[in-house]
Each structure stands twice: as C-alpha cells, then as structure tokens.
Amino acid sequence: MMLTGLIAPFHFSFTWFVACFLKLTTMAKSCVPLSELATSNTHGEDSPYFAGWKAYDEEPYDAAENPSGVIQMGLAENQVSFDLLEEYLEQHPEATGWGCGISGFRENALFQDYRGLRAFRQAMATFMEKIRGERAKFDPERIVLTAGATAANELLTFILADPGDCLLIPAPYYPGFDRDLRWRTGANIIPVHCNSSNGFQITTQNLEAAFAEAVAMGFRVRGVLITNPSNPLGTTISRPVLEEILVFAARNDIHLISDEIYSGSVFSPDEFVSMAEIVEERGYKDCERVHVVYSLSKDLGLPGFRVGAIYSYNDRVVTTARKMSSFTLVSSQTQKMLASMLSDRVFVENYLETNRKRLKERHDYIVEGLKDAGIECLRGNAGLFCWMNLAPLLKETTREGELELWKLILQEVKLNISPGSSCHCSEAGWFRVCFANMSQRTLEVALRRMRNFMDGPTPIRRITSLPFKAEMALKQKAYSDLESQAHLQIYLKNKHEDALSLLQEEARIKDETIAHQQTLINLMKAELAKTRPPSG
C-alpha cells in the first residue's frame, strides 16, 4: 500500500505512530457514541430567547425577597384568571373529581385509547366553538389530543414533511418553533418576512417570495404555518388575509397549519376569525389541506396540564396523527377532570368573558405605561404580550445592536424580554413583552424600571449618511422644541387654576406650535434642497 510504503523508511516513527493510533482509537472507544440529535445543538436553546430565561432563573424577582431581581417578561403564561379556576375547583370538588371518583375509575386508570375520552373531546369541541362565537363547527371525531401544543405542532410536521422538506412561517414567529418543528423531524423553516410598514401583515407577495426562496434553495415546501392571533405580535389576522393565505396554499398545493392557541385570548371576540370559519364559508373547498392546532395552555392558563389538540379536515392526517399521538398522550385523569370543567357552560362563559376583559385591561395598562415612557407598541388586540418598538434606541439598526440593547435591559433594567431577532424579525429593535404571567404590582415595577431607563442617559441612534444626518438633526431639534412646549404646557396647567385661561393658553400654544412646526418644515425643506444636488 502506498501508505506503508511512505512510512516504512521512518521505521521508528512508524511504530510509534501505530502505538499512538491504537491508543487513540481505544480512547475514542471508551466514549460510547450518541446520535447527532443528542450531541448537536439543533435544539436551538442557545438563542437569547432561552438565555434570558436562564438569567431569570438565576436571579428571579420577588417583591419581598429579591426586589432587584430579574422580572420575567419572556414567558407567555396566563395567570390573570387563576382565581376563577380556584373558585371553580373549590365549588365543584366532587364534580371535577380530579378523575378519581369511584364511578368510572376502572376505565379511567386503564384508559389507553389513543382517541382520548369521548366526553373530553366533546367538551373541547364545544369550547373551541364557543371561543369562535359558534361561527365554526368542530367534530369531536376529528380532534386528536396531544400533550400540549408543542407536541401537536411537532406531530403535524412529522406527518406533513419528510426530513429536508420545509415549512413557511410568517416572521416574526414564536422562537420555540425553531426547536419544536425542526429538531427531531429534520424539517426546515423558511421565514416569510413581514415588516412594520403594514403592521407586519402577511401578504401574498411575501408568501410567494418566501416560496420562491425555498424552491431556489432546493427545498420542497410542504406547508405554511400561521399563528392566529400572532405570537409574538399579539394581533389577529383579518379575514381577507386568511382567505389569501388559503388560496396561496391551494395554488401551491401545500398544507396550511393554523395555530390558534391564543384564540380565546382575543380581547374582543368579534375581532378573531378562525381558519375553520374560512373553510366553512368556502364550502369545505381545499379543506383537506387545513389543520388547526389548539391548546388549553394559554386561554385557560393551564400549561401544566399539558393538553393540546390537532383538528384536521384531512382523514388521513387524523388517522395518522391519532396513531402517532401514542408518543404524547394526555393522562386520562386530567382528561376526565377537564371534561367536567369545560362542560360547565356557566363557568366557561364567565371565564372567557372575564379573562378577555382582564387581559385587555392589562394590555392597555402596559401599552399606556410604555407610551408614557416614550415607547411605542404595535397596535395589538390579542394575546399575553405586546410587540414593543425600541428601534429609536439602537446604536446601530442591526441584530447585534438589538442584542446589545437586549443585554443592557436584561442586566441593568433587569427585565427579560424577547428580542425580535430570536423571532426572526427582519427589522431590528422590536421586542416581545409578556404581561400576563405576573401580578399587577410586579407589572407596575417593570414599567417603573422601563420609565427610569428611558429617562436616563439612553443611547441615541448613530447617524451615518450625510443628508440623512441633516434631516435627523432638524427632526431632533423639532422634537426637543415640542418637548419644551409640552413642559410649558404642564407648567401652565399647574399655574393657572382658572380653567378658561388654561384653555385660552392651550389654544394659543397650539397655534404657536403649528406655526412653529410650519417654519421648521420650511427650514427643513430648504436644508434638504441645499444638500441634494440639483437634478434635471
């Protein structure tokens, strides 16, 4: 062999190498190999989304014990209506039975039917219909139960995609998808980039662009997955957009997964349109490609119970998912317990209404609070979080700049919020802020911290291009002038107790401000005309 021929002249080194080689192979042997899945970091838990959780775990905020700790605003958990659940359990200890009463115990303990308890599936179907204002029908026989929506989404990916295929997901999207949908299935995700110009709405152009990108990369696209209401945006998807998405899926012959786990957390029930409604309105045309995911973790605030569901209009998917659900079944005891809770109409109606109201109050409170601190949020109407714009604070509008700010907020403001880049947002500076996993008082502390941060020496955007620089300088001047006007206003408000004079004063200031703005705009125009080279 060529190899030995080359080595032979150096006999000494050869034997020595052989010895080394043998030693090394035995060394390697002592470490018994694991799969790539276990050893690689495709679980994606190294992203800031999870790093923030770790920081929180190390130093959690506690009003009494650790008032300077990190406040967790990265966890979409609903605790605002726990009292209602507690009240129900107190009032109906026997009715809930915790699934352990004498009656039916035998079936309960032995229950291994993949389909899940009939009574529970019925209750789930009714609950889902109720959330959608009875505008959509759900057949209990099409509900496949899983241990949480995480498992439901993974299971659908297993069924719809082979390793190497891809799903399109409108971005920004829930950071967990990168792990949940890709890790074991071997599927890929191509983000459909949406941007702030239209409030991050999904458009056919964006979908088509992502589809073309995926095809160009050599992927076979198997489906599009939407979250409605959107996580992290906290907005619902409008009816025409939903129709467009379904038409897009049909045109490209792909599946459509509609993850509606926040459907009961829409502040006003009329503002939510389910994909199920669209399917029914279209007379079940193209319905075989539509799959709805639901869970009780968010709307009922019961993530610990691990109840998720797949509702598919495709018979083959239902059958396969049911078989595959053997890997992720829900404890029969839990099913039984929830079946009686969800079958209690009075409780369910009261719960949904109160929960919606409380979430809206929380949402409005935090959005107002942030506004006072000078921070804008995307207009949201659902969910347990708001989508906050800190782009004006970025040193540079890049992912790095965003993460720098995120780190600053985590370490100095001691708030764990989720950076938009972990959600694959195409614009830097957006953050998801959860508000339902804490008490009102903790939320107040969080807002106070944010306000202090904004009032402090905040980093100002570094301006690069020259014409832009001039424009920005003018803008900033205008801003600061307006600000001093506002201060004057407050000063006057305090000074003049006479309401009439205050009004007059205000009117005068308004006029002056308008005049001032007009001159500023003229100034700006003149300045811009100077910097721009004359054309034509």
Place this chain on the structure above:
Amino acid sequence: MRLIVPLQAVAQGRGGLVLGSLIPCALFYFLQFYLRRHRPSSSSSPPPSSSDSNLSELTSMHRSFSRNLLSTRGSAGPSCISSRGAALARGDDNPYYVGLKRCAEDPYDASSNPDGFVQLGLAENRLSLDLIRDWLVSNWKDSLLSEEQELSVRGLATYQPHDGLMELKMAVSEFMGHIMQGSISFNPSQLVLTAGATPAVEILSFCLADAGNAFLVPSPYYPGWDRDIKWRTGIELIPVPCRSTNNFNISIPALERAFNQSKKRGVKVRAVIVSNPNNPVGNLIDQETLIGLLDFVTEKNIHLISDEIFAGSTYGNDQFVSVAEILDVENFDKSRVHIIYGLSKDLSIPGFRIGVIYSHNENVLAASSKLARFSSISAPTQRLLVSMLSDARFISEYLAINRERLQNMQALFVDGLKELGIKCASSSGGLYCWADMSKLIGSYSEKGELQLWDRLLNVAKVNATPGSTCHCIEPGWFRCCFSTLEKSDIPLVMERIRTVIQSN
C-alpha cells in the same frame, strides 16, 4: 477534531528536530487514512448524497426505497402527507393491531356482552385495580388540594419542568428501589419522566442512534417496538432469534453473529435492546447473561437498553435482577446502560401515562430531558402520584397482593391451557404466558400460525398475539395475557379455545 488535538499534544511532548519534520508528513497520511476508513459510517445521517460511493449496497437500497415512496406519493394527488406519515397508514394489517382493534370494538363482558371478543392481546393488569381505587377514593382530595392550599392551582396550572417534577422523580426512584427489593437505589436526578414508556423508548432511541442505524433485539420481542422505535426515528431493528430449546434465553453468540452480519451490510449497530422480564416470553434474564450482555456491548462499544417495565410484576421462584444491580457490583462503563421503566404495568395505571428513562449518561439525560417537552406528564397526575407513591405502607401492601394475585392467575391460566394440551414456556414475570400451539397449526409456517390466529379471533372470538408479530422464528407460539380476565372467565376462554382445537 478529537483525533487531531491529542496527536498534536503527543507530538509536542516528544519534540525533536527530526520528529518535528516527520510528524506533520506522517500525520497527514494517517489522517487521510483514518478519515477514509471512517467517513462512510460516521456520516450516515447528514443529508443523503447519492454521490457518496462508499455507501454500502444496502444503505443505498434503503434510500432508493424511500425515494420510490416519495415519487408514488407525488403522483397520488393534492395535499399529500409525508412518507413518514404514509408508512404507518399501511401498517394497519399487522395482526397485533387488528386483534386489538377488534376487541376494542366489541369487548367481552361476562354480564353485558358475553358474546364479545376476549382480549388476551393487551398486557394490561386489572387484577389489583380495586386496591388503587380504594386508595384514591380515600386520599385523592388530600393529595391535590389540602396539603398546602397555596400550592393548589398555581403549582398545577403553570409551566412545570418538562421532564417531571423533582418530587415525582424522588417518589418514582424510591418505588423502583422498592421493586428491586432494596438491593439498589436509583438516583432521582438520573431520571427523566415522560408521558408513558412508549415515548420513553422513542426518546432514548432518538438520543442513541441516527436514522439508518440499527438496534439488535433478541426475538421474540414486544410487537409495539416496531412502531415505537422504528417509525419516527428511522432506526432499524434487527431481530436476533432465540430458540425454544433453551426457553428463549438470549444467546450472546447469536448477537455476535447478527452484529457481524450487519457490519458486513454496512449498517451501524448502536445498541442492544432487551426486555427483562421478557415480553412476550415472561422469562427473566439471569445474572450470567446480563454480564455477558454487558461484556458484549462494552466490546462492541455500543449501548444496552434494558426495558424493565414488568420488573414488579414477577412471580415464582426466580429472582429478578436489574441490570442496574450488576452495574453497582461489577466494574462496567455505566454510561452505556439505560433502563426504561413505567408505572403502567406494575401499578396498573396505563391511563395515567408515566414512563421513565434511567441513565448514567449525562449527555443522554440532558438531551432526553429536553426532548421530554414533546411528551410531558400532566401536573395534576404527577401530584396525585407523588402522594400515592409516598405512601410506603400502601405500596408494599399493593406490590405483595398484586404479586400473589398474578401468580394465582398465571397458575390457573397455564393449567387451563395444559388441560387442552397446550404447553407454555416457563416464565417468572409479566402479565402473559407464551403458549406453544405449534401442534394445532395446519402447516408449520407463519401462514399456518396466522390461520390459527384468524380462527381463534373469528371463530373462538379470542384475541391472542401470534408469535410472528413478535418476530419469533418458530411458528405456532402465541402470547396470551391473562391479567385482563376475571378468574371466572378462564373456563369460558378455555372452552372457546377448545372449539378451535376440535374443529381442527
């Protein structure tokens, strides 16, 4: 990389001008040599590249097979599902699942449906349910609500660790220790809890092997593994046949042969998986064989998975020995041994979905506790079990009574079969017996066996599991689970089987 780094260290240590110039040259050739030898096997899981000429015939065959599947599916019409999904849609004709389905649709009940199907195909224990029920009736309230009022909803409803509450891990490890009669103690931090043993086996398989790798499985083995292990992971199961001549005990030389054969085919074997007590035979693996197995996996540098889900359902004189016990005494590398356990069989609560992975391997524990997020156990169920398992008096009473009832039932059932002229393999554990009906089959083949299964199911309305679904190479063996029956049902079952024998 791992290879290069230590070599450099060695090179620097020995230094020298001559060596310094020779080493890089030799190193390069060795690396080439090493890489060439190792590339085909180690790179089997990244995206398939057909140009890789080093792939053996079989791997490429496997791949083209899956491609065929894709293409037929592609022409099948709109909104097709993945080949993974489709693979199972075809698996419906497996007698194991057909029988289970028939029984579920029309189950026998002595009073309400005496003409229904008798279920001997499901390893489910109904003998001691009354004990569990009585405990729950008197304790369920305390177990969930009153202990610490503060805990009630907040401790149940919010997100909990995906791999199980620490309290439950402690209770389960205690329980496992109890089942092994205190001979070993299990460390709760080495447990990962999942929603049933099915996901436990699957998660462990995901951690140990890549798609296209294989596990050696002494056969006959539990038919569910073909679905649980192979389906989503893409792992191959290679049956290593055991023979009736030595009561289906595991033969190390047979494992050795199977290992070498798959090596020749280019299939990488990553583990041996055994069930102890064996399912479907019901025999125990003795200490000597366990040591043999450990020697084997150490020599081949592969893993050993021991499914001990029936560990507490033993009877008879043979003492159950867990592989964990051997590890405690003998000097083996612990990181390659993993135990699967669950409460479905020993505590007869399959509906509650509690499965366990017990491992000494930190990487396996880290990965599987992350994977447990896809099959977590409901928190109220966990709380309930924490208090049930912590009731030491109840547990020891339950285990003792359950063992006794199991033994009685087994004796009755096996005697019943004996009277019909059907002998069973000698067994010491499990909820079933392994019956030899080879004298009753028309042709001594799988076909003959399935004909008998069909007659048992459709004529006698008795669902037993045919040995062929367990990959038994000797035709005519059937697994019959007796723990779903009442004592009073046995004469009826025997009578039904007799009709089939007589119509022969």
